[in-house]
Amino acid sequence: MSHAAAPVRSRRPAGLITAVLAITGTLVALQQTLVVPLLPEVPKLLHTTETNGSWLVTATLLTSAVATPIVSRCADMFGKRKMMLISLATMIVGSLIGALGHQLWQVILGRSLQGFAAALVPVGISIMRDELPREKVGGAVALMSATLGIGAAIGLPLSGYIYAHFDWHALFWVSLVAAIVMFLAIVLVVPESAVRTHGRFDVVGALLLSSALICFLLAVSKGGDWGWGSRTTLGLFVAAVVIAAAWVPWELRTVGPMVDLRTAARPPILLTNIASVFVGLSMFVNLVSTTQLLQMPKITGYGHGLSVLDAGLCVLPAGLMMVVLSPVTATITKRWGGKYSLLLGGLVLGLSYVLRVYLTGSVFQIALGAAITSAGTAIAYAAMPSIIMANAPISETAAANGFNALLRAVGTSTSSAMVAAILSTVAINVGGIDLPRLEAFHYIYWVAAAAGLVAALVAFFIPSSRREDDPQETHSGRDVVVHGHVRDGSGRPARNAVVTLLTDSGEKVDWSRAEADGSYSLVLPGPGVYQRITNADGYHPRAELVSIDAAGEYAVELGTRFRLEGTVRLDGHPVDGALVTITTPLGEVEETGHTQADGSFSLRLDVTGRHVVSVIDPATSASSARHVVVLGAVDPLTVDLVRRPSDPAPTVDA
Structure with missing residues (x-):
C-alpha cells in the first residue's frame, strides 16, 4: 500500500492569517447593509416601485442562503482557500455589475452575486482550525464570529456617508475595490488546507435544499408585501415543507450527502443549531430596530429624528464592542466550554432586551442598550463554532459551520419579517403618514428577549464535551488525512459505521461516519500509533492499535454480523x-x-x-x-x- 507524504503546515504568521480572514468576514457583513441608505431613493433612481426596490435586499438574502451550504461543502471537498477565492471572485463580478448598472435588473443581478460572499465566514473559521496553532484558534474564531456584528455596525454609517457625498454607484465601486484587495490578500497570505473529505458532490441534495430555502425565505421576506394569507405566500411555505420532506430521506440514503443529517442530529450539534436560530433572531433585532428607533421623527413623541449617518454612528460602539470582547469571549469559552458560553450569551441577549424596553428616553440610553445586546451577541457567536468544531468530524468542519450559519440566517430573516410586521401593525397616523408607536418597539424587544432566553434554555441541555472548549486538543502542527472503507468479513460495505480515532493515551482525535459505500475520512495531528474503534449497527465492534505513518488509504474490516x-x-x-x-x-x-x-x-x-x-x-x-x-x-x-x-x-x- 503506497501513501503520499504527509503535508507540512504552513509557517505563515498566525496573526496575519487571522487578520486577513477577519477583515474578509467584515467585508461579508458590509454587504448586508450596503444598500440600506439607498432603499428610500431606489424608486426615483431606478424608475421603479418601492416593492420592486426591496429586491435589492431580498436577492442578496436568497443567494447568501443558497451559497452558504453549497460553498461550505465544496470547501471541505475541493479546498477551502480555493472556494474563498471563487466566492470573492463572484462578489467582484457582482460589484462591477452593480457599479456599471443603470437598470433595476442589473443592480439586482449584481446584489445577487454579492450574496455568494456569505460563505466566507464559516469557511474562514474552518481554515483557522486547520492552519493556526492550537492556542490561537479560540481567539481567532471569536474574532471571526464577531465580524458579522462589526461589519453590520460599520456598514450603516459608512454606506450612509458614501451615499451622502458621492453618486450611489460609489457604494458598489467601494465594494469592488475592497473585494479585489481581499482576494489578493488571501492569495498572498492564506495557505490552502490539506484537510479534505472524499466523495462526490451531492447535486440532488443541493438542488432540493436550495429550492426549499428559496421558497421559505422568499415567503418570509416578501410575505408582508404579498400578504401573509395570500396564495403565493402560503404556496411557498407549503412548497418549502414538501421539498424539505423529500430532501431529508435523500440525504439519509445518498453517498456524500450535502448535509450529514446523522451528524447534525448528534445532541451537541442539533441543540447548538436550534439555539443558533433564536440567537440569529434576537441579534438581528438589534440591527434593524435600533437605527429605526433613532430615526423616528420627534413629532411621534418618542423619536430622536437622527439622519441615517448619525443613527449609524450611534450603533458603531455596539459593533466595536464585539471587537473588544472577542478575546474575552475566547477566554470564557476556553475556561468554561462552549456550552456555558452560549448559555451566557443567550442570557445576556435576553436580559438586555428586557432592559431596552425601559431604555428609550435618550440617544445615550438606546446606544447603551445596543452595546449590551452586542456583548451577548459576541459571546454567543463565538461559542457556536467552537461547539460545532468540537463535535463534527474535522474533515467536515466547513460544511458543519456552513449549516450552522445557514440556520442563523433563517433566524435573521424571520427577525426582519417579524420587525416589519409589528412596526407596520402597531402604528399611529402622524400628518397623514403611518408611523410605528413606541409600543411597537417594546413588543419587538419582548420577542427578542424571549428568543435570547430560549437560546439559553436550549444551550443548557447541550451535553458537555471534553473537546468543546478546544477543537484542536491534539493538534501538533502536521495534519495527516487518512481515508478508507469499512467492510464486513464478506467484503460488503458497512453502511453508517462510525470510526473513532484516539491517541494511545485515550484522547479523542477525530471521528467519521462511513458513507453508504463504507468510505470514511479522518484527520490526524501527525503520524503515530492510534487506537481505532469501529462500530456499526448489526456488527460486532472492533478495537485495535494502528500505526499510521502517512496520509493514504486505511481499510477497516468489521467482524461478523449479529x-x-x-x-x-x-x-x-x-x-x-x-x-x-x-x-x-x-x-x-x-x-x-x-x-x-x-x-x-x-x-x-x-x-x-x-x-x-x-x-x-x-x-x-x-x-x-x-x-x-x-x-x-x-x-x-x-x-x-x-x-x-x-x-x-x-x-x-x-
Whole structure:
C-alpha cells in the first residue's frame, strides 16, 4: 500500500492569517447593509416601485442562503482557500455589475452575486482550525464570529456617508475595490488546507435544499408585501415543507450527502443549531430596530429624528464592542466550554432586551442598550463554532459551520419579517403618514428577549464535551488525512459505521461516519500509533492499535454480523417450518425466517437494542413471543411453543 507524504503546515504568521480572514468576514457583513441608505431613493433612481426596490435586499438574502451550504461543502471537498477565492471572485463580478448598472435588473443581478460572499465566514473559521496553532484558534474564531456584528455596525454609517457625498454607484465601486484587495490578500497570505473529505458532490441534495430555502425565505421576506394569507405566500411555505420532506430521506440514503443529517442530529450539534436560530433572531433585532428607533421623527413623541449617518454612528460602539470582547469571549469559552458560553450569551441577549424596553428616553440610553445586546451577541457567536468544531468530524468542519450559519440566517430573516410586521401593525397616523408607536418597539424587544432566553434554555441541555472548549486538543502542527472503507468479513460495505480515532493515551482525535459505500475520512495531528474503534449497527465492534505513518488509504474490516439463533420446540420435540419473526417494540418487521428440520433458526439483526421475537407453527397454531435485548453477542434461544385450546384449528385448502 503506497501513501503520499504527509503535508507540512504552513509557517505563515498566525496573526496575519487571522487578520486577513477577519477583515474578509467584515467585508461579508458590509454587504448586508450596503444598500440600506439607498432603499428610500431606489424608486426615483431606478424608475421603479418601492416593492420592486426591496429586491435589492431580498436577492442578496436568497443567494447568501443558497451559497452558504453549497460553498461550505465544496470547501471541505475541493479546498477551502480555493472556494474563498471563487466566492470573492463572484462578489467582484457582482460589484462591477452593480457599479456599471443603470437598470433595476442589473443592480439586482449584481446584489445577487454579492450574496455568494456569505460563505466566507464559516469557511474562514474552518481554515483557522486547520492552519493556526492550537492556542490561537479560540481567539481567532471569536474574532471571526464577531465580524458579522462589526461589519453590520460599520456598514450603516459608512454606506450612509458614501451615499451622502458621492453618486450611489460609489457604494458598489467601494465594494469592488475592497473585494479585489481581499482576494489578493488571501492569495498572498492564506495557505490552502490539506484537510479534505472524499466523495462526490451531492447535486440532488443541493438542488432540493436550495429550492426549499428559496421558497421559505422568499415567503418570509416578501410575505408582508404579498400578504401573509395570500396564495403565493402560503404556496411557498407549503412548497418549502414538501421539498424539505423529500430532501431529508435523500440525504439519509445518498453517498456524500450535502448535509450529514446523522451528524447534525448528534445532541451537541442539533441543540447548538436550534439555539443558533433564536440567537440569529434576537441579534438581528438589534440591527434593524435600533437605527429605526433613532430615526423616528420627534413629532411621534418618542423619536430622536437622527439622519441615517448619525443613527449609524450611534450603533458603531455596539459593533466595536464585539471587537473588544472577542478575546474575552475566547477566554470564557476556553475556561468554561462552549456550552456555558452560549448559555451566557443567550442570557445576556435576553436580559438586555428586557432592559431596552425601559431604555428609550435618550440617544445615550438606546446606544447603551445596543452595546449590551452586542456583548451577548459576541459571546454567543463565538461559542457556536467552537461547539460545532468540537463535535463534527474535522474533515467536515466547513460544511458543519456552513449549516450552522445557514440556520442563523433563517433566524435573521424571520427577525426582519417579524420587525416589519409589528412596526407596520402597531402604528399611529402622524400628518397623514403611518408611523410605528413606541409600543411597537417594546413588543419587538419582548420577542427578542424571549428568543435570547430560549437560546439559553436550549444551550443548557447541550451535553458537555471534553473537546468543546478546544477543537484542536491534539493538534501538533502536521495534519495527516487518512481515508478508507469499512467492510464486513464478506467484503460488503458497512453502511453508517462510525470510526473513532484516539491517541494511545485515550484522547479523542477525530471521528467519521462511513458513507453508504463504507468510505470514511479522518484527520490526524501527525503520524503515530492510534487506537481505532469501529462500530456499526448489526456488527460486532472492533478495537485495535494502528500505526499510521502517512496520509493514504486505511481499510477497516468489521467482524461478523449479529445473528439471533436458537431452537423451536413443541412438547419437547423440534418444530420444522415454524415462522420466526423479529420486530421492533413499535411493530416494525426486521427479519423473518423458518426453522430447519432440527428446529433451529438463524436470523440477521441489523440494529442492537430491544426486539420482539415471535414464533408460530402453522401446522398446530402453537405460538410463543418474548422480548430480547441485544447489546452484543446473544446466547442461542430455546423457544417452547404453547398450545392454546381456544385457538381455531388451521384449515387446509383442498
